[in-house]
Amino acid sequence: MIYSGILVLATAGGYVASLVLLARWFSAAEATHVLPVEASQPVPHGGMQRWGIIFHAAFATGIAAALFVLEAKALALAVSWVLGVDCQDVWLPAPNCSFDAEQSRPGTGMALIVLVGCGTAGALARRLMRASVFYPPAVLMLGIVAFGSVCDTLAGGGEGGHPVIVLEVAAGLQITAALALAIGLVVLHTRTLAALIRGLAAHIAGAGVRILAALTMLSLWPGLPAASAVAVLVVAMLVPGVASALTAAAALASAKD
Amino acid sequence: MVILEAFVIVTLGMALAFAARQLVLTSCVALSGRRPAPPARGFLADAEWPTVTVLIPAHNEEKVLPGCLEAMAALDYPHGKLSILVVDDRSSDRTGAIADEFAAKDNRVRVLHRTEGSRPGKASAVADGMALAASDILVLFDADYLPRPDLLKKLVAPFADDRVGATMGRVVPLNSDANLLTRLLDLERRAGYAIDQHGRALQDLVPQFGGTVGGIRRAALEKVGGWREGHLAEDTDLTFRLVLGGWRVAYINDARCYEEVPEDWPSRFRQVRRWAYGHNECLLSYWRDLLSAPLRPAQKVDALLVLLFYLFPACALLSAMAAIPILAYGGQILAHQEQWLAPLLALAILAPYAQMLVAARMDGQAHVARVLPLLFVSSSLTLLASAAALALLARDRALGLTPAWDKTRRYRPA
Numbered sequence: 019m020i021y022s023g024i025l026v027l028a029t030a031g032g033y034v035a036s037l038v039l040l041a042r043w044f045s046a047a048e049a050t051h052v053l054p055v056e057a058s059q060p061v062p063h064g065g066m067q068r069w070g071i072i073f074h075a076a077f078a079t080g081i082a083a084a085l086f087v088l089e090a091k092a093l094a095l096a097v098s099w100v101l102g103v104d105c106q107d108v109w110l111p112a113p114n115c116s117f118d119a120e121q122s123r124p125g126t127g128m129a130l131i132v133l134v135g136c137g138t139a140g141a142l143a144r145r146l147m148r149a150s151v152f153y154p155p156a157v158l159m160l161g162i163v164a165f166g167s168v169c170d171t172l173a174g175g176g177e178g179g180h181p182v183i184v185l186e187v188a189a190g191l192q193i194t195a196a197l198a199l200a201i202g203l204v205v206l207h208t209r210t211l212a213a214l215i216r217g218l219a220a221h222i223a224g225a226g227v228r229i230l231a232a233l234t235m236l237s238l239w240p241g242l243p244a245a246s247a248v249a250v251l252v253v254a255m256l257v258p259g260v261a262s263a264l265t266a267a268a269a270l271a272s273a274k275d
Numbered sequence: 276m277v278i279l280e281a282f283v284i285v286t287l288g289m290a291l292a293f294a295a296r297q298l299v300l301t302s303c304v305a306l307s308g309r310r311p312a313p314p315a316r317g318f319l320a321d322a323e324w325p326t327v328t329v330l331i332p333a334h335n336e337e338k339v340l341p342g343c344l345e346a347m348a349a350l351d352y353p354h355g356k357l358s359i360l361v362v363d364d365r366s367s368d369r370t371g372a373i374a375d376e377f378a379a380k381d382n383r384v385r386v387l388h389r390t391e392g393s394r395p396g397k398a399s400a401v402a403d404g405m406a407l408a409a410s411d412i413l414v415l416f417d418a419d420y421l422p423r424p425d426l427l428k429k430l431v432a433p434f435a436d437d438r439v440g441a442t443m444g445r446v447v448p449l450n451s452d453a454n455l456l457t458r459l460l461d462l463e464r465r466a467g468y469a470i471d472q473h474g475r476a477l478q479d480l481v482p483q484f485g486g487t488v489g490g491i492r493r494a495a496l497e498k499v500g501g502w503r504e505g506h507l508a509e510d511t512d513l514t515f516r517l518v519l520g521g522w523r524v525a526y527i528n529d530a531r532c533y534e535e536v537p538e539d540w541p542s543r544f545r546q547v548r549r550w551a552y553g554h555n556e557c558l559l560s561y562w563r564d565l566l567s568a569p570l571r572p573a574q575k576v577d578a579l580l581v582l583l584f585y586l587f588p589a590c591a592l593l594s595a596m597a598a599i600p601i602l603a604y605g606g607q608i609l610a611h612q613e614q615w616l617a618p619l620l621a622l623a624i625l626a627p628y629a630q631m632l633v634a635a636r637m638d639g640q641a642h643v644a645r646v647l648p649l650l651f652v653s654s655s656l657t658l659l660a661s662a663a664a665l666a667l668l669a670r671d672r673a674l675g676l677t678p679a680w681d682k683t684r685r686y687r688p689a
Contacts, residue, residue, distance in 0.1 A: 040648070045455050047645035071306075151456045151540050155655035162596065169600045179603045194621040201625060205305070205632050206641055244603035252595065260624055261648040267632060271644035 022237065025100070029234040036227045037258055044261075044268055071204070078203035081218070086196035089225045093188055096229050101236055115185060129170035129243045136164035159253035166249025179244030181236055187256055188232040195224055195263035202267030213273040220269030224262040231255045231262075279597040286594035289587050291619060294626035296580055300474030301630045304637070307477055324353045325411035327431060327490075332400040334364040336418035337373060339535070343418050344377045344384065351424045352431075359384045360408055364400040365391055370418075398509040402502045414490040421449065421533040422488070429530035430490045440495035440522025441513070444488040444530030445469065451643075453538045458646045459653040460536040460543070465634035465643075466627070472526045480577040481518055481570075482526035486510025487534075495522050507678050508553020511581075515561045518578065519568050543653070544660045551585035551664035552678055558582040588654075588661035 094105040097115055105115040140160045147153050199221050208214050235255050239247050329347055333340055340361075347359050361378075363371040363386055371388050378384040387404055405413060412431055416422065426444060433439045445468040451461035475482045484491070486509060496502065499516040506512050514524055537543040565578055628647055635644040671678060 044646055044648045045458075047458055047643060048452065149539070151454070151652055154540055154544070154659055155652055158655045158659060162599070165596050166599050166603070169603065173600070173604065183602060190617050190621065193617050194624055197618070197621050198625055198628070201629050202632065205629065205636055207636075245599050248599045248603045252599070257651055261651060263625075264628060264648040267628070268645045268648055271632065271635065271641040271647070273642075 022240075026234070026237040026241075029100075029230060029237050033227070033230040033234045036230060040223075040227065040262065040265065047268075047272070074204045074207070075200070078200040081203065082196040082200040085199065085218070085221055085225070086192055089192050089195070089228070090189070092225065093185075093192075093229050093232055096233060097185075097236065100233055103236075115182070124241060124243050126171055126174060126243075128241070129167045129246055132167040132242065132246045133164055133171065136160045136167065140164075159257070162253050163246065163249045166245040166247075167243070169245035170243035173245070179239070179242075179247050181239045183248070184232055184235045184239065184251060184255070187251060187259070188228065191228050191256070191259040191263060192225075194260060195221065195228065195266070198263045199266045202270045206267075206270045206273075208270055208273075210273075213270060216273055217266045217270040221266035224265035227262040227265075228259055231259055276601060279601055282590075283594040283598050283601065286587075286590045287620070289583065289590065290623045292576075293580060293587060294623035296577065297471075297626040297630050298622070300478070301470055301626075301633050303477055304470050304474045305633050322353075323435075324356055324428075325431065325434060326356045326409075327352065327358070327412045327414055327427065328408035328410040329357065329359045329414045329416060329427070330362065330401060330404045330408060331359070331416050331418055332362045332364055332397050332404065333366065333370050333374065333418040334397070334400070335366045335368045335370055337366075337369040339419040340370055340373050341377075342421055343416065344374070346421045346423075347416070348377075348381055348383075349424050350422065350427045352427050357383055357427070358408070358410065360404050361386045362400045362404040363388045364397070365389050365393060365395070394504060396504065398502065398504045398506055401509070402504050405496070405502050408493075411493055412490050413493060413496070415487050416532070417487045417534065419535045420487060423531060426488075426530055426532055429527050430488070433525035433527065434490065434492055436523070436525070438521075438523045439525045440492050440499075440517040440520070441484040442490040442525045442527060442530075443472065443482060443484050444527050444532055445472070446485070446488050446534050447531050448536040449533040450535050450538060455646065455649065456540060456543065456653065457536050457538055458643065459650060462631045462635065462643065462647065462650070463653065464536070465638060466630040469528060469634045469637060470630050473528045475577060476526040476528070478573070479571075480574055481514070481581065482524045483581060484510050484514045484517070484524050486513075488530070488532040492522075495520070505677060506553060506556065507549050508557060511554055511557045512560070515557055515565070515578070515582075518570070518574075519561065519564050521569075540656055543656050544663075547585075547657055547660035548664045548667070551589075551661045552668055554582065554585040555665060555668050558586060585661050585664065588658045589665040592658045592662050 094115070097103050098105050103115045140157060143153060143156045143160070147156065199217070202208075202217060203214075208217060232255070235251055238250065242250060329350070331340075331343065331347070336343075344359070344361070350357065359381075361374040361384065363374055371386065374384070374386040378386050385407075387407060389400060389403060393399065393403070401415065412434060414427065414430055430442050430444055433442045446464060448457060448461045448464055451457050472482050474480075489510075491513070495517060496513075499513070499520045499522070503509055503512055503516075517524060537546055562579065562582060565575060565582070568575065570578070628650065631647060631650075632641070632644050635641045667678070670676070
């Protein structure tokens with residue numbers, strides 16, 4: 019029990035800290051209303067030659083595929099080592115992990131605790147960050163989790179919600195990240211080694227964040243009622259996961275134009 | 276549970292349709308380079324250019340109106356063929372006085388002062404202004420807009436093609452560097468104009484008339500029933516009346532004009548709620564006519580997706596919530612079972628991001644896309660506002676109520 023609590027705190031703490039760091043870096047983006055034509059700069063060539071596209075696409079696909087496979091293995095290994103779960107087929111996305119046989123899930127009591135927690139967090143958010151642009155997404159996410167807990171309260175809880183769904187969502191995010199990397203490499207015409215390394219390093223950092231997310235969710239999973247757990251999965255893993263999938267594209271874009 | 280699953284699957288289908296459209300348009304624009312849409316014949320001599328009235332509806336716009344009118348006065352257009360009409364819409368600040376001062380200095384400027392008893396809202400103000408303007412072409416600008424001198428000719432030139440009923444230029448946020456929200460909205464605008472509108476122009480689909488930075492042929496307007504009041508998305512409404520009436524809408528990507536985007540989330544929420552409400556009204560009004568209209572299949576699909584644009588976020592939010600109990604209590608959604616669907620869904624998620632990335636790259640300013648991963652912040656606003664708009668529309672239709680116009684806040688210092 020104590021080990022589980024420490025595990026949850028450690029993974030969740032690391033996950034939240036990494037999200038905050040990423041968010042701060044992303045939001046440091048510059049913006050300008052002056053478009054190149056107005057600034058009397060030469061109009062950049064926006065069209066792509068056909069063979070250039072094919073070469074870039076092949077190169078990008080190869081790199082993205084390799085990183086995708088590596089991330090899948092890293093996730094399976096992390097689940098095995100950190101959570102002590104036996105995983106087979108570690109080279110596939112959504113590896114075949116043997117979680118404990120489905121046991122009774124927390125019931126109505128925990129669902130009500132989650133609901134009250136959402137309400138309290140919402141009230142705190144309203145007091146502390148109402149003017150912040152992050153307030154609406156916070157309210158939306160708390161609302162989704164609260165909805166899950168209401169479903170659990172009405173359903174009586176106790177059953178459902180196999181943790182394999184966490185790995186399936188993780189696999190979906192790996193695919194999304196790989197595609198995003200490929201798209202970023204093609205669209206942004208990455209030509210220098212430094213820019214490529216920057217993009218790949220950012221992708222690996224994003225992979226680390228996604229693995230932390232999966233570990234956090236799997237640690238939390240047994241302690242939450244079924245629908246609350248799925249709701250937390252959506253807001254705490256899926257949404258930030260999509261953001262982390264774009265880390266490489268953001269890094270490639272912020273390299274010197 | 277079966278009904279919920281069906282709803283989720285239908286929403287997934289809509290997501291894939293929108294993603295496919297975004298990817299097609301993005302690819303089309305990216306592969307075309309910076310080639311503009313096929314140009315209209317164009318006017319040659321000054322005498323050929325049509326008469327134009329620039330119409331500026333203004334309600335309590337004292338902060339921004341002076342800059343707007345100075346920019347209008349500098350517009351390059353044949354002498355004697357341009358007039359500027361400011362519609363002071365029941366302003367309680369110095370808007371009317373400022374407009375009168377400009378009218379006293381420049382005989383091209385006229386002012387219409389609407390009184391307290393007039394019908395409220397921008398659409399009504401524009402309607403009253405149009406009744407006074409006798410020009411061949413009417414060009415609408417919001418009072419916070421700052422057009423470049425060459426903008427007017429670019430907006431009017433496509434009318435040399437007799438089939439063109441309306442034109443639309445590109446809107447560029449002036450305050451994009453104000454904060455995180457404005458940076459995100461800047462990305463959305465770039466994608467919306469430089470890729471989406473531009474792609475639709477290149478593919479001869481259905482670009483939208485946006486109600487500002489746009490021109491309308493008076494004859495076309497009269498043939499489709501005039502400017503419609505009491506509508507929160509009068510621009511979308513006019514677009515569909517023109518298209519269904521056989522007219523074309525021309526988009527000109529290098530006809531650029533500056534605007535202010537909301538700098539705080541409550542203003543953005545109200546703006547999107549207004550747009551979503553109006554769009555959904557248009558969906559109810561025109562979807563049947565669209566299906567039977569003499570348009571190419573691609574044009575019908577494009578136009579239908581335009582009408583569904585603000586219904587889809589509400590459906591996405593509802594289906595995400597519907598999916599929670601389904602997945603939790605052992606139900607099966609197609610996406611949950613089928614591995615081959617995962618890459619398609621990944622593409623559906625990435626399509627809007629790819630569009631923004633390409634737009635920033637083609638503007639030669641890819642670095643602005645660094646903020647891309649935080650798009651969920653502005654997307655959350657769109658989801659919530661779309662859902663709120665849908666609920667409001669349902670309530671108003673059930674109770675027979677009329678929606679109220681919600682003016683967007685201005686940020687420039689007076």
